[in-house]
Amino acid sequence: MSTSELLSVIEADGTAPGYDPGLSKAELIHLYRTMLLTRAFDEACINLQRSGQIGFSIPNRGIEATSIGAASAFRKDDWFFPSYRDFGLPLYHGVEVVDMMHNMYGNALDTSKGRQMPVHFSFSEPIKLVSISSPIGTHIIQAVGAAYAFQQRGEDKVCLASFGDGGTSSLGFHSALNFAGVWKAPVVFLCQNNGYAISCPSEQQTASESYAIKGEAYGVPGIKVDGNDVFAVRQAFTEAVERARKGDGPTLIECVTFRMGGHSTADDPTKYVPAEIMAAWAKRDPIEILERALLKSKVLTKKKIESLRKEVAKEVQAASKVAAGTPPPALEQVFTDVYEELPDHIRRQGERSFDLAKRKGDANAGDGEFPL
Numbered sequence: 001m002s003t004s005e006l007l008s009v010i011e012a013d014g015t016a017p018g019y020d021p022g023l024s025k026a027e028l029i030h031l032y033r034t035m036l037l038t039r040a041f042d043e044a045c046i047n048l049q050r051s052g053q054i055g056f057s058i059p060n061r062g063i064e065a066t067s068i069g070a071a072s073a074f075r076k077d078d079w080f081f082p083s084y085r086d087f088g089l090p091l092y093h094g095v096e097v098v099d100m101m102h103n104m105y106g107n108a109l110d111t112s113k114g115r116q117m118p119v120h121f122s123f124s125e126p127i128k129l130v131s132i133s134s135p136i137g138t139h140i141i142q143a144v145g146a147a148y149a150f151q152q153r154g155e156d157k158v159c160l161a162s163f164g165d166g167g168t169s170s171l172g173f174h175s176a177l178n179f180a181g182v183w184k185a186p187v188v189f190l191c192q193n194n195g196y197a198i199s200c201p202s203e204q205q206t207a208s209e210s211y212a213i214k215g216e217a218y219g220v221p222g223i224k225v226d227g228n229d230v231f232a233v234r235q236a237f238t239e240a241v242e243r244a245r246k247g248d249g250p251t252l253i254e255c256v257t258f259r260m261g262g263h264s265t266a267d268d269p270t271k272y273v274p275a276e277i278m279a280a281w282a283k284r285d286p287i288e289i290l291e292r293a294l295l296k297s298k299v300l301t302k303k304k305i306e307s308l309r310k311e312v313a314k315e316v317q318a319a320s321k322v323a324a325g326t327p328p329p330a331l332e333q334v335f336t337d338v339y340e341e342l343p344d345h346i347r348r349q350g351e352r353s354f355d356l357a358k359r360k361g362d363a364n365a366g367d368g369e370f371p372l
Helices: 025-050 064-071 088-092 097-105 138-153 165-169 171-183 212-218 230-245 275-282 286-296 302-324 331-335 344-359
Strands: 079-081 159-164 187-193 222-226 251-256
Touching: 025 064, 025 088, 025 097, 025 286, 025 302, 064 088, 064 159, 064 187, 064 230, 064 251, 064 286, 079 138, 088 097, 097 302, 138 159, 138 171, 138 187, 159 165, 165 171, 165 187, 171 187, 171 212, 187 230, 212 222, 212 251, 222 230, 230 251, 230 286, 286 302, 331 344
Parallel strands: 079 159, 159 187, 187 251, 222 251
Antiparallel strands: none
């Protein structure tokens, strides 16, 4: 493992000499299809936001190999503490597109019942994906705490903590690496180095030679990986997960990639990203890199690629239609999931809210009686 040299597997011609991903043909196609599905979901969400149907999204274009390559190294019973630029992680492990789309709309079937922003997914099945948090770095130390708990209970589980390069400037990052190093906690840290922390370029954020090297001060080995090469990402994470599962402690993996869009739909990257940098990274599209490799190895054909592209587009379109047609959370959801028995002052607030909603003509207020 190296904190300065870049681990890369797939050559420019699509070959991956000496590398065995350890995946069947069906699993390789699933890897590729999930990357297509992630991009289709991402593009749909941006279009929905631009047309005023949802309020917010986080572009994932260009990051697919990083999230999905990492996801492929973990088991379903491991725990995931993702960043908001990790659409591919839950999709790889079987979370349905429609369930993610419910969160984008904040409707009645959203797992957080409309309490979270769009893109802030949380799932208990089919994987343990802990609620995404907007404050930068807070979830990194939480992942270490969960990993330490699994270690103390003797449970065979590994945690993934995923964050952007900007997250390394948070207090949570340094606290997390310190505790993880001391405890040898079974956690793997994924730093998505996409070049910019919103509009702050890496050279203005850190004087370190890499983000991977930051682990050394805490006794955490680091490795720097080509984040657009899904096989390289998978190899690095497979080794790190195995190391953590054996009790040898955490690893910090820096995936060098690039977001081909803004930090969010509220951001204009043309204001701070030079056009030539964007153009250079566009030539290293992670989906196209994997396509070449799978065409070269005859896992895919051009006809199969076209079929998969149509298939995922149809799946995302159908999911969006279902989510758009799902009603919003009921008014009483404002008062649930905190107390087993509502205190009197909360009940009085609920009664006033329902009375007000009835008088203003809100159909969700029913007959105006507070139902809890």
